[in-house]
Amino acid sequence: MSCNNYYENDDPILVAHHHSALLIDIVRSRNVNSHKLLAGTGLFYDDILSGNKKISASQVLRLIHNCQQQYKQADLSFRWGHTLWPGHYDSFSQLLGNCPNLQQTLQVLHDYRFQLSPLMTPIITEDSQYCFIQWRDAIGLGAHKKFIIEALMTGLAALCRLRSGQRLPWHFGFSHGKPKYQEQYEVNLGKQVYFDLGVDVMAIDKRYLHKNWQRPKNQASYNTALQYCQSHKSNHIGFIEQVFNDIQIHIRQPLPLEDSATRLAMSSATFKRKLKKHHSRYQQLQDQGRLATALYLYQCNDYSNNQVADYLNFNDMPNYRRAFKRWSGRTPNNLKQDLLL
Amino acid sequence: MFNLLKLHKNKLLLIFCLLALSIFGSLSFGDVKYWTQIDWLDVVGEGGSALALAIWMIFILGSRPQGRVTDLLSLGLGFMFLAFWQDALDEFIQLPNSLLWDQYLESIAMPIGILLLTYGLYHWHQEQLALNQQLRKREQVFRExxxxxxxxxxxxxxxxxxxxxxxxxxxxxxxxxxxxxxxxxxxxxxxxxxxxxxxxxxxxxxxxxxxxxxxxxxxxxxxxxxxxxxxxxxxxxxxxxxxxxxxxxxxxxxxxxxxxxxxxxxxxxxxxxxxxxxxxxxxxxxxxxxxxxxxxxxxxxxxxxxxx
Structure with a gap:
């Protein structure tokens, strides 16, 4: 089975005047020269203003790197997050900014992620009490993942606040460790923030999913936006997301690298080269997939350690514990304590 | 820094002219020494000091607005710089002992420079106290x-x-x-x-x-x-x-x-x-x-x- 719907990090497919332009605006307001921001990206400021330039994910990452170098303060990702959504992405923003409730907002964010959130994929799951949004790297973000996840989580929380008129009781879990600038998390996200979780996930009580928000100001234009988005829905996904999906389907019997390459219709050598280009290793993606599965089973199916080990085909518990520690840096029981909401 | 340096164009120009003048003067009155005659330890010591003073001067001019304190500090450092510069130049060029301006430049420029710098530093201290008063509610006790x-x-x-x-x-x-x-x-x-x-x-x-x-x-x-x-x-x-x-x-x-x-x-x-x-x-x-x-x-x- 071959699948050629994925985009790689050097494919120019992202609209330059969308997410990236918002970031440039913030940094430029501090009197930073736009030449310095665009150095090494191969872009000119006029390109971005022109409104029809497409750029690649690696250009966006380089831009983020430059902005951090020039801006130097810890609040940049959070400020960017506040501006991300609904944003100015044509009909997609109009749709996102007018959803009648949280559940639909999440659905729109997921369905139109190519336009709304091209760097990370929101995966939505539910258990009996909570709704979870797991953010997954779509394109190989490497060292910039922390910056981007901060922005995206801030963005979603800010969008909900704007639409619902109140701060929703979100819980935020991050895969990275406790940063030095914790106060930024506190002010922008709130008190319920956890670190070293192995996954990047937001959770909210399911009661909030269907609470009604402000009605769309103009129902007709909302409907037009919906129609436009439905007819322009893209099934493009990031290269890493594609690999990840393949791994996830075969999570109980790990898919060897060679088979993964075959599914993408390329040789093992090409596949390895492409993974390297996307700052990823196959083993690491596989570990992330198994960790996410284990956490899902703990949280949503109330599985015990034994059941999870069994599901993931480990022969004995010590083996499973050791593997789990390698994936997340923590023992299963230790991590489970933080997961209990 | 470079924006502030532009404010002090005239001072920088004056110092540059004096340097050129002293090279020109030394060359026209004296003879260039042979390689063996040059004492390299002196060259490094005196030339290095001149260089350090020049760097300090640029930092001060580049970080301050125009004003009396800036003038005093840069003049003081400027005079000291000239004295060291002439000293270093002497290592390369043999000047006749009858030449007086060269000796004046070395032995008088230095004390004048030190006096001006000291006076300037005193006023800078006063100015800093006034600024601290302004900054007081933003920083107390220590600065970082x-x-x-x-x-x-x-x-x-x-x-x-x-x-x-x-x-x-x-x-x-x-x-x-x-x-x-x-x-x-x-x-x-x-x-x-x-x-x-x-x-x-x-x-x-x-x-x-x-x-x-x-x-x-x-x-x-x-x-x-x-x-x-x-x-x-x-x-x-x-x-x-x-x-x-x-x-x-x-x-x-x-x-x-x-x-x-x-x-x-x-x-x-x-x-x-x-x-x-x-x-x-x-x-x-x-x-x-x-x-x-x-x-x-x-x-x-x-x-x-x-x-x-």
Whole structure:
């Protein structure tokens, strides 16, 4: 089975005047020269203003790197997050900014992620009490993942606040460790923030999913936006997301690298080269997939350690514990304590 | 730095001309020495000193606006630089002993330079005292420019912790009030008027709060639109009084958004907590983290209940 719907990090497919332009605006307001921001990206400021330039994910990452170098303060990702959504992405923003409730907002964010959130994929799951949004790297973000996840989580929380008129009781879990600038998390996200979780996930009580928000100001234009988005829905996904999906389907019997390459219709050598280009290793993606599965089973199916080990085909518990520690840096029981909401 | 250097074009030009003149003068009156005659240790010592002085001069000119203190400092360093420069030049060029201007340049320029520099440093000290007075509510006791927020020019969280630690450690037992404050619905304001206007609102609100504080108080930017204020030697009642005054002042502040005649009024929420360092010795559990957490909690309690 071959699948050629994925985009790689050097494919120019992202609209330059969308997410990236918002970031440039913030940094430029501090009197930073736009030449310095665009150095090494191969872009000119006029390109971005022109409104029809497409750029690649690696250009966006380089831009983020430059902005951090020039801006130097810890609040940049959070400020960017506040501006991300609904944003100015044509009909997609109009749709996102007018959803009648949280559940639909999440659905729109997921369905139109190519336009709304091209760097990370929101995966939505539910258990009996909570709704979870797991953010997954779509394109190989490497060292910039922390910056981007901060922005995206801030963005979603800010969008909900704007639409619902109140701060929703979100819980935020991050895969990275406790940063030095914790106060930024506190002010922008709130008190319920956890670190070293192995996954990047937001959770909210399911009661909030269907609470009604402000009605769309103009129902007709909302409907037009919906129609436009439905007819322009893209099934493009990031290269890493594609690999990840393949791994996830075969999570109980790990898919060897060679088979993964075959599914993408390329040789093992090409596949390895492409993974390297996307700052990823196959083993690491596989570990992330198994960790996410284990956490899902703990949280949503109330599985015990034994059941999870069994599901993931480990022969004995010590083996499973050791593997789990390698994936997340923590023992299963230790991590489970933080997961209990 | 280079923008400020432009202000001092004339001074730099004068020094450059004097250098050229001294090379030209030395060459026309003296003879160039042979390689074997040159004492390289002297060249490194004197030439190196001249170079260091030139670098200091550039740093001073590049970091200061025009004015008397700047003139004195740069003239002082300029004279010293010329003296060393002539010394170094002598190592390469043999000048006749009958030549007096060369000796004058070496032996008189140096003391004049030192005098001017000393006089300049004294005035710089006076100027610094005046500036400290201006900065007082933004920095108390110690200075660390890297810990300062670029927008509001107040301390950041690290600076706040250091300040609280000095109060914590100080032997004097005192009653301190700690405020945590933020602007209600600041993110809405940002969405409506843009980031640049949001930045300006933060900056101006910060200035307004500063105006309403006492000389001994200190303000730091915590994160986003949240500020922390330390009120030393203050009872809880006094602290709440000051918090109420701050709220009133901000309520009446008519902020003008660019390209709009309508004034925007803001409201503050303030978390006010008391910290008795004497009390502390009996109950060891009140740490700085604890104090900040308590203030943040009080701040959330102070927020108006939002319509669900």
């Amino acid at each position: 420019h890297k810990a300062f927020d670029q927008l509001t020019l107040t301390g950041q969280v690290d600076y706040l912790y250091k300040q609280l630690e000095t109060h914590h450690r100080s032997s004097q037992k005192q009653s301190l009030v700690f405020l945590m404050l933020d602007i209600n619905d600041f993110s809405q304001f940002n969405r409506r008027f843009g980031n640049a206007e949001g930045d300006r609102l933060l900056l101006e609100t910060c200035e307004l709060i500063l105006l309403n504080l006492r000389q001994q108080d200190l303000i730091c930017r915590y994160a986003g639109d949240r500020f922390a204020v330390i009120l030393p030697n203050t009872t809880f009642t006094q602290g709440r009084q000051i918090a109420a005054e701050l709220k009133r002042a901000v309520n009446h502040f008519a902020f003008k958004v660019a390209q709009s005649s309508e004034s925007q009024f803001q409201q503050l929420s303030i978390g006010c907590v008391h910290w008795d360092t004497d009390h502390l010795n009996q109950q060891q559990d009140t740490s700085i983290e604890d104090l900040i957490a308590r203030a943040n909690y009080a701040l959330l309690k102070d927020k108006p209940l939002q319509a669900a």
